[in-house]
Amino acid sequence: MIADYDEDGARTLRKPQRTELGQAPHGSMNNNNPRKQTQNTASRSSHDPEASARVIDADALEAYNLSPYERRWPRYSVDPWMRKIVDRYPPKEKESAGYTVACALGFPSPGCEQTYNLGLLPEYTTKWSHAGLYDCFDDSAFYLFIVRNPLDRAVSAFNYGKPYSWKKAKSRGERYYQRLKRLYLDCFDTIGQLADWGLSKDGNATSTCKLRASEAIEGSTRFENHLFFNFQYHLEMIPTDSRIITIRTEHLVEDWNSAELAVGGKKNILGQNQTVIPHINTGNPAYEKFLTDESRGLICTKLCNEIQVYKRILRESVNLNAEQVQESMVELNRSCPIEAAATSCVSPLPDIADKLMRFRGYDEGYVLDEFNGMISLGRGVHYSNAAPAN
Numbered sequence: 200m201i202a203d204y205d206e207d208g209a210r211t212l213r214k215p216q217r218t219e220l221g222q223a224p225h226g227s228m229n230n231n232n233p234r235k236q237t238q239n240t241a242s243r244s245s246h247d248p249e250a251s252a253r254v255i256d257a258d259a260l261e262a263y264n265l266s267p268y269e270r271r272w273p274r275y276s277v278d279p280w281m282r283k284i285v286d287r288y289p290p291k292e293k294e295s296a297g298y299t300v301a302c303a304l305g306f307p308s309p310g311c312e313q314t315y316n317l318g319l320l321p322e323y324t325t326k327w328s329h330a331g332l333y334d335c336f337d338d339s340a341f342y343l344f345i346v347r348n349p350l351d352r353a354v355s356a357f358n359y360g361k362p363y364s365w366k367k368a369k370s371r372g373e374r375y376y377q378r379l380k381r382l383y384l385d386c387f388d389t390i391g392q393l394a395d396w397g398l399s400k401d402g403n404a405t406s407t408c409k410l411r412a413s414e415a416i417e418g419s420t421r422f423e424n425h426l427f428f429n430f431q432y433h434l435e436m437i438p439t440d441s442r443i444i445t446i447r448t449e450h451l452v453e454d455w456n457s458a459e460l461a462v463g464g465k466k467n468i469l470g471q472n473q474t475v476i477p478h479i480n481t482g483n484p485a486y487e488k489f490l491t492d493e494s495r496g497l498i499c500t501k502l503c504n505e506i507q508v509y510k511r512i513l514r515e516s517v518n519l520n521a522e523q524v525q526e527s528m529v530e531l532n533r534s535c536p537i538e539a540a541a542t543s544c545v546s547p548l549p550d551i552a553d554k555l556m557r558f559r560g561y562d563e564g565y566v567l568d569e570f571n572g573m574i575s576l577g578r579g580v581h582y583s584n585a586a587p588a589n
Contacts, residue, residue, distance in 0.1 A: 267326065268334040271560040277334050281306065281327045300345050300446065301327065303455075319464035320455070330428045331558040333436055342437050343458065344516070346430070347448040348527075349502050349509050350495065350534045353416060353426065357390045360423030382422035386411055394494035398501060416501040419549065428558075430508045435551060436559045445516035447527060457518040499535035503544035506535060 268277050302311035305321040324343055326335045335342070346352075361383045362368035369376040386408035387393040396404040397412025404412065414420035418429040437443075444461055446454040452469045459468050490498070499506070510531075513524045531539040538544075555561075 266334050267336055268332055268560070271333075277332050278329070279307070281329055281332065281334055300448075300451075304343075317455070318459045318468045319462050320459045323462050328433070328436070330424045333559040335437070337438050339441070341442050341444045341462070341517070344433065344443060344445045344512055345448065346445055346509065346512060348531060348534060349430065349506050350499060353498060353502060353505075354390050354490070356423055356425040357393065357415075360425065361388075378422055382411055382415055389489075390498075391489055391491070391494055394490065394497045398497040399493075413501060416498060417549075418505070430505050430512060431548070432551060432554060432558075434508055434512055436555055443512060443516050444518045445512060447513075449527070449530065450523070453523070454518065457523075461518040495534065496537075499538050502535065503538045503541065504546065504548050506531065506538040507541070507544065507548070510539075 266277050266282070269275065299308075301308040303317055303321065304324045306327055320343075323340075326339075328335050360379065362379060365376075365380075365384070368379055386404060387397060393412045393415070396402040397409050398416070402409065411420070411422065415422045415426050418427050418431065421427040444458045446458055452471055452473060455469050456467050460466055510528070513519060513527055516524075528539060
């Protein structure tokens with residue numbers, strides 16, 4: 200199940216247009232800002248979340264449920280399980296994983312057999328970004344990240360990406376097949392082989408396979424999707440002043456409750472013994488997951504920048520307090536102690552402006568932020584969309 204690794208998608212919580220008390224917002228749809236639509240609002244004097252989350256009118260509802268990705272790339276469409284019909288806005292006063300979590304959030308994701316009434320969070324989570332499909336509004340009130348320990352995520356992503364049937368993989372197209380073949384069939388069958396043969400200076404992999412091992416873990420070349428669309432990609436694809444809410448899969452109940460509270464919902468809506476959001480393991484054979492201490496260290500070294508980004512996501516999450524962040528640092532220290540303690544890496548954080556332009560897409564005339572060595576949207580550049588990269 201993708202739930203075991205695909206827990207880093209940034210899902211957006213839509214923010215209503217700003218208005219003065221009692222004044223109806225207004226706007227018109229155009230190519231530069233198609234999100235501005237007429238809508239109804241209630242007085243902001245109410246602090247009742249249910250009362251202040253207003254049902255919007257038919258015209259605004261139609262615009263609200265259109266896909267930003269499909270506007271950006273008119274000839275392409277998002278996957279059907281990324282679509283969700285929305286009929287509410289988050290309350291004005293509160294502007295301050297994997298598929299199982301997506302199911303709990305109200306998305307018809309694979310394996311989702313029913314929906315649950317889990318508070319305001321599912322109501323306000325309106326769009327989903329998955330791998331190269333950025334289907335989020337850029338003026339969202341919050342971006343919701345589902346994350347896990349970077350080493351665990353990398354191991355799980357590698358295992359998930361290896362096809363059980365190469366015949367089926369080939370049926371999905373030659374480009375898809377060749378992308379996976381170059382990493383798995385041509386080089387490494389297990390994550391342990393990738394570390395011991397490909398990342399170790401004494402490894403017996405070819406120079407080509409050693410390069411692919413580094414590129415795969417660093418996310419610089421696209422082999423397996425979820426290694427390529429990593430934490431850095433997901434963080435840099437959202438606007439730089441975005442507010443982040445994070446759910447750590449290791450602390451799912453605790454973080455769901457804090458996220459629910461952050462958007463004005465009830466306290467402790469999920470109990471510790473809840474069963475509605477199971478964390479499903481892929482069930483890979485033990486040999487596919489086994490790493491020696493040396494192998495683990497080799498992968499951690501290559502994940503150094505990714506780990507720093509992961510730490511930043513946690514620190515900037517509005518629903519996590521210092522004690523919770525420290526808890527995750529202690530857990531990270533058990534798997535990658537050197538990188539957990541580090542504040543910088545031997546290799547600088549890569550400039551992924553090209554990746555963002557090719558896969559995320561931007562509205563016509565959009566200018567990326569100047570690259571400053573920190574987390575940003577990349578180098579200042581103008582560009583127009585033609586087609587999303589494959």
